[in-house]
Amino acid sequence: MTLENQLINKNFFETYMVEKENLHPIRVLGEAYVAENQKESSDLTMIRFAQGEVYYHHKDYEAAIFKWENINNEFLPWARKNVADAYFELDLLSTAEDIYKSIETDSDVLKIEVLLQLFSLYIEKGKLEKAVESIKNAVYLDPDYPDVTNIARAFFEEHQDWQNAVELAVNESIRTESLSWFHTLKSYVLDGKTAKIEPAYFSEALTVLYKNDLRQFENLAAALWKSYQGRDLYFAWLKEFNQLMKKFGGDHTHTWNDLSALYHETYFDLINGKRLIRDLSHLIPLHLKNWVTITSPSYALVASASVLAWSEIFPSNIEAEAINEAEQIISQSGTLENGLEECFMLFQSIMKWAEEHDVLMGERFEWMVKELLDLNAQHVLIAGMSSSGKSEFVQELLGDSVRVENLSASVMYKDYDAVEMTEVTDESIRIINDFSEIRTGSDRREQIFVDYKMPFAYLAENQLAVIDTPGLSSSNKFRNDVFQYLHFADSLLFVLNANHPLSDRELDIVVKVREQAPSLPVHFLLNHLDVAGSEQEAVELMDDTISRVSTYFPKAKIFAYSPQYDRNEQLSDFSVFIKSMMEERHLESERTEKMLHYIRKSIKFLLDKRVEKENGLIDDINWNEEMLTKLNGAIHQLEDMEEDKIKSIKHSYRDIKKTMEDKLSASIPEILRNCAETIHEDSDFSKLHVQLNEEMNQRIRDHIEENVLPEFRLSIQDWIAASEQEFNESQAFLHEMGDSFNELYGFNKLTLSCDFRILEDWKRDADRLTHGGIQLEKANILLRYTPTQILLKSAGKIFGLIPQNKAMLHNKYKQFVENEDYREIADNITASFIQQFELFEKALDRDIKMFFQDPYAILNTTVEESHTIIANNNQALEDMRKNPEVYKNPLTLFELKLKQYVWMTNIDERVKQYN
Known part of the structure; x- marks a missing residue:
C-alpha cells in the first residue's frame, strides 16, 4: 500500500506494526513513543500522527484531535484533514468545514480527498449547490481518481441534476472514448433530459464516437434526433447534425438504416405544407445531400428522387455531386412499390388542404381519382x-x-x-x-x-x-x-x-x-x-x-x-x-401515371384559384363599393322622400285644422249673440247671468258636435285617404328600389316594407277625436267680472225684485248679449278645442318616420354589411399580397412531391411508348 493510500485510509500506523501484528497498536505506539522520547534528538511527530489514527479508529476522536493538532511536519496538511474528519464524526460540521477549507497543499490527492469530504459534509448540511461545486471540482482535478466520476454521476442522478449529469457524461465520453459513458449519455437522451440543450453541445462527442464505433454513433445520433423532433431546437439540430455529416462524408461500409429512416421521415415532415419554404431553404439542400450519401437500400429510391425533384423546383440549390449521385442511384433502382397508393395519399393530402382553404375540386373529380384504385x-x-x-x-x-x-x-x-x-x-x-x-x-x-x-x-x-x-x-x-x-x-x-x-x-x-x-x-x-x-x-x-x-x-x-x-x-x-x-x-403503373395526372391537374387548379381568388376579392371589393354608393344614394332618396311626405301630409292636415279653426272662431260670436233670444221679461234676473252662461256653453258644444266635428271628420277621412295614397306611392317606389337591388345581388336580399299600421292608428285617433272624444271645458262667458257684467248682475239682484223694472232689465240684458264683443272668448274656446288636434299634428313627424323606419334600418344594415365585407376583403387581399407564400408554398411543396413520384415511377418512359 502506498503512503497516500495509508494517509487516505488512516492506516499509516501500520508501518510501526511490522512483525508486531500480535500486539495492540496502542502498546506498540506507546513503546515507540517512549523509546523515541529517550533519544537525545527525538521526533515524536510521526508517532503522534499514527497514534491519532488508532484513536480515530477506536472513535476516541478527542484524543485523535489532540494528537493531530501537534503535527507540524510535512504531514501537517493530512493531520489538518484528519482533525476535520474527527470533527465531522463528532457532528461538528461547521468546525469541520472551516478546517477543510483552511487546508493548503500541493497534493492533488489530498485536495480531492478534502473536496470529497466537503461534498459529503454539504450533503449532510443540505447545501446541495456547494456539494455540486465540490464534486465538480474534484472531477475537474482528476477525473481518473478512483470512483470520483461515478460518485458524481450517482449524485447528479439521485438529485435529478440532469444538466450536470449530461455535462459529466459528455465530457467523460469525449475524454475516455468509453462506450459505457456514451451509453450513459444515450440513456439521458432517451429519457428526454437533453431536449433543451443546444445541439452543438454534442458535436464533439458525436465526432469522437463516429471515429470509434459507427453503429453506436448512429444509435446516439438517432436518439438525439428523436429527442429534438417537434421541439424548439429541432431546426438547430438538423442544421448542426447535417454540418457534421457533411464533414464526415458518410461511410459506405456501414448501412445507415436508422438515420436513413429519420432522414426520410424528417424530409417529408418538413415539406408537409405547414412551413414556409423560406424557413426550409437553408436546411433541405444539405439534408438531402447527406441523405442520398448515407441512404440505405430501402430508402435509396425515394432519397434520390427527392434530390432530383428538389433540384428541379429549386435549381442551383443542391450541389452537383449530390445530383449526380442521385441520378446514378435512381438509374439502378426499380420503380416504387405501392406507387398508386402512395400517389393517392398525396392526392388526399392536397384535397384536405384545398378543403381547409375552401377550394373544392368537385365531387366528380375526387370520385374518378378514387376509382383508379x-x-x-x-x-x-x-x-x-x-x-x-x-x-x-x-x-x-x-x-x-x-x-x-x-x-x-x-x-x-x-x-x-x-x-x-x-x-x-x-x-x-x-x-x-x-x-x-x-x-x-x-x-x-x-x-x-x-x-x-x-x-x-x-x-x-x-x-x-x-x-x-x-x-x-x-x-x-x-x-x-x-x-x-x-x-x-x-x-x-x-x-x-x-x-x-x-x-x-x-x-x-x-x-x-x-x-x-x-x-x-x-x-x-x-x-x-x-x-x-x-x-x-x-x-x-x-x-x-x-x-x-x-x-x-x-x-x-x-x-x-x-x-x-x-x-x-x-x-x-x-x-x-x-x-x-x-x-x-402494367395496369397499376398506368393508373399511377393517371393519378399523377390528376394530382398535377389539382395543383394547377389550386394555383389558378389563388389568382382567381385574388381577382375575385378585387372584383368583390369594387362591386361592394359600387353597391355602397348605390345604397347611400338610396338612403338619401329615402330621406328626401320622408321629408317630402312629412311636409306634404302635415301641410294638408294644417289646412284642414286651420279651416276648422277659422270657422269655429267665426261661428262662436254669432252663437253667443243668438242666446239673447232666451232672455224674457219674466226671467229671473238675479240668476239670469248663470243661466245664460250655461246656455251659451251648451250651444257651443252642440254646434261643435253637430256641425264642426262631422265636417272635420269627413275632411280627416279624406286626408287619411290622400296620405295612404302618398304612402302607397312611396311603398311602390321602395319595392321597385328593392327589386333593383335584389337583381344586382342575385337574390332577395332587401325587402323594403313600410309600416302601414300608422294609418290604422290615425284612423283610430281621428275617430276618437271626432266622436265625442273631445272634453271641452265650460267657458266663463258671463261670469267674468267686467264692469258691465258687474252692473248687470247687481242690477238684476236689486231691480229684479221690482216688477216694473223687469222690462228695463230685459232690454238691457238683451242689448248687452247682442252687442257684446265675443272675439276674445271665441279665440279662447277655439284654442282650447284645437289644442287636442295640435297634439295629433305634433305626432305626425314621428309617425311618418316610423312608417319609413324599417326600410331605413334595412338599408343602413346593408350599408354596414357592405362596409364589413369591404374591410374583410381588403384585409384578406392585403394578407394575400403580403404573404403570398402562405398559399403558394404548400402547393409548391405538393408539386415537389409530385415530381418525386414521377422520378420514382419512371412515368416519362411509359409515356414515350405510346407516342
Whole structure:
C-alpha cells in the first residue's frame, strides 16, 4: 500500500506494526513513543500522527484531535484533514468545514480527498449547490481518481441534476472514448433530459464516437434526433447534425438504416405544407445531400428522387455531386412499390388542404381519382359518332340485363354483386333508381356521370368496366364527355361505321384525343362490316381501314364487328381482342401515371384559384363599393322622400285644422249673440247671468258636435285617404328600389316594407277625436267680472225684485248679449278645442318616420354589411399580397412531391411508348 493510500485510509500506523501484528497498536505506539522520547534528538511527530489514527479508529476522536493538532511536519496538511474528519464524526460540521477549507497543499490527492469530504459534509448540511461545486471540482482535478466520476454521476442522478449529469457524461465520453459513458449519455437522451440543450453541445462527442464505433454513433445520433423532433431546437439540430455529416462524408461500409429512416421521415415532415419554404431553404439542400450519401437500400429510391425533384423546383440549390449521385442511384433502382397508393395519399393530402382553404375540386373529380384504385377491371372508354352503332355494340357487351339508352351523360357499366346506380356530378354524389332521374332538370348535362353497377357476366369474365359516352355529332366540334374521361380510361375504343370508316371528322377527334392524352392506347372497332357485299369486299374494307388507321396510329388494333354475325362467337373474339389490348402493359403503373395526372391537374387548379381568388376579392371589393354608393344614394332618396311626405301630409292636415279653426272662431260670436233670444221679461234676473252662461256653453258644444266635428271628420277621412295614397306611392317606389337591388345581388336580399299600421292608428285617433272624444271645458262667458257684467248682475239682484223694472232689465240684458264683443272668448274656446288636434299634428313627424323606419334600418344594415365585407376583403387581399407564400408554398411543396413520384415511377418512359 502506498503512503497516500495509508494517509487516505488512516492506516499509516501500520508501518510501526511490522512483525508486531500480535500486539495492540496502542502498546506498540506507546513503546515507540517512549523509546523515541529517550533519544537525545527525538521526533515524536510521526508517532503522534499514527497514534491519532488508532484513536480515530477506536472513535476516541478527542484524543485523535489532540494528537493531530501537534503535527507540524510535512504531514501537517493530512493531520489538518484528519482533525476535520474527527470533527465531522463528532457532528461538528461547521468546525469541520472551516478546517477543510483552511487546508493548503500541493497534493492533488489530498485536495480531492478534502473536496470529497466537503461534498459529503454539504450533503449532510443540505447545501446541495456547494456539494455540486465540490464534486465538480474534484472531477475537474482528476477525473481518473478512483470512483470520483461515478460518485458524481450517482449524485447528479439521485438529485435529478440532469444538466450536470449530461455535462459529466459528455465530457467523460469525449475524454475516455468509453462506450459505457456514451451509453450513459444515450440513456439521458432517451429519457428526454437533453431536449433543451443546444445541439452543438454534442458535436464533439458525436465526432469522437463516429471515429470509434459507427453503429453506436448512429444509435446516439438517432436518439438525439428523436429527442429534438417537434421541439424548439429541432431546426438547430438538423442544421448542426447535417454540418457534421457533411464533414464526415458518410461511410459506405456501414448501412445507415436508422438515420436513413429519420432522414426520410424528417424530409417529408418538413415539406408537409405547414412551413414556409423560406424557413426550409437553408436546411433541405444539405439534408438531402447527406441523405442520398448515407441512404440505405430501402430508402435509396425515394432519397434520390427527392434530390432530383428538389433540384428541379429549386435549381442551383443542391450541389452537383449530390445530383449526380442521385441520378446514378435512381438509374439502378426499380420503380416504387405501392406507387398508386402512395400517389393517392398525396392526392388526399392536397384535397384536405384545398378543403381547409375552401377550394373544392368537385365531387366528380375526387370520385374518378378514387376509382383508379380499383385494379380489378380495366376502364375501356367507348366513343364514336352518333351513326356508328356504338350503343348497339355496348348493348351486346352487357346483354339483356340492362337496356342501353342514348343519354346525354356518360355511363360506366361495371360488374358488381348488386344493382346500384349512382349519379356523380361536381356538386354531389347520389344514389338514383333509374336513368329517368338524370334525364331532366340539368342544365349542365356534360358534367353528369353515372356509375351503373350490377352483375354483368361478360364484363366480369374479361375484367372490364365499360364507359359509354354520348354519341358525337357532326354539328359539335367535339363532345366534352369524351375528353373529360381520357385520363380516367385505360384504353379508348373508337367505333367506326363500315359505311364510311375513319372520316375526316372522326380522324380529327381521335387526333385531338392523342394530343390531350398521349399515353392512352387508342384502338378501333369497325362496326357493321356486313355492309360489304362479299367476303372479298369485307377483307378489302378491313385492309383499307387498317391502312388508314396505321398511318396515324401505328400501334392501334382494329376489331371487326357486325350485329348480323353470331353474338357469342363475336364476343369470344372480342375477349381475345381485349386481352391483346392489355399485352405487355402494367395496369397499376398506368393508373399511377393517371393519378399523377390528376394530382398535377389539382395543383394547377389550386394555383389558378389563388389568382382567381385574388381577382375575385378585387372584383368583390369594387362591386361592394359600387353597391355602397348605390345604397347611400338610396338612403338619401329615402330621406328626401320622408321629408317630402312629412311636409306634404302635415301641410294638408294644417289646412284642414286651420279651416276648422277659422270657422269655429267665426261661428262662436254669432252663437253667443243668438242666446239673447232666451232672455224674457219674466226671467229671473238675479240668476239670469248663470243661466245664460250655461246656455251659451251648451250651444257651443252642440254646434261643435253637430256641425264642426262631422265636417272635420269627413275632411280627416279624406286626408287619411290622400296620405295612404302618398304612402302607397312611396311603398311602390321602395319595392321597385328593392327589386333593383335584389337583381344586382342575385337574390332577395332587401325587402323594403313600410309600416302601414300608422294609418290604422290615425284612423283610430281621428275617430276618437271626432266622436265625442273631445272634453271641452265650460267657458266663463258671463261670469267674468267686467264692469258691465258687474252692473248687470247687481242690477238684476236689486231691480229684479221690482216688477216694473223687469222690462228695463230685459232690454238691457238683451242689448248687452247682442252687442257684446265675443272675439276674445271665441279665440279662447277655439284654442282650447284645437289644442287636442295640435297634439295629433305634433305626432305626425314621428309617425311618418316610423312608417319609413324599417326600410331605413334595412338599408343602413346593408350599408354596414357592405362596409364589413369591404374591410374583410381588403384585409384578406392585403394578407394575400403580403404573404403570398402562405398559399403558394404548400402547393409548391405538393408539386415537389409530385415530381418525386414521377422520378420514382419512371412515368416519362411509359409515356414515350405510346407516342
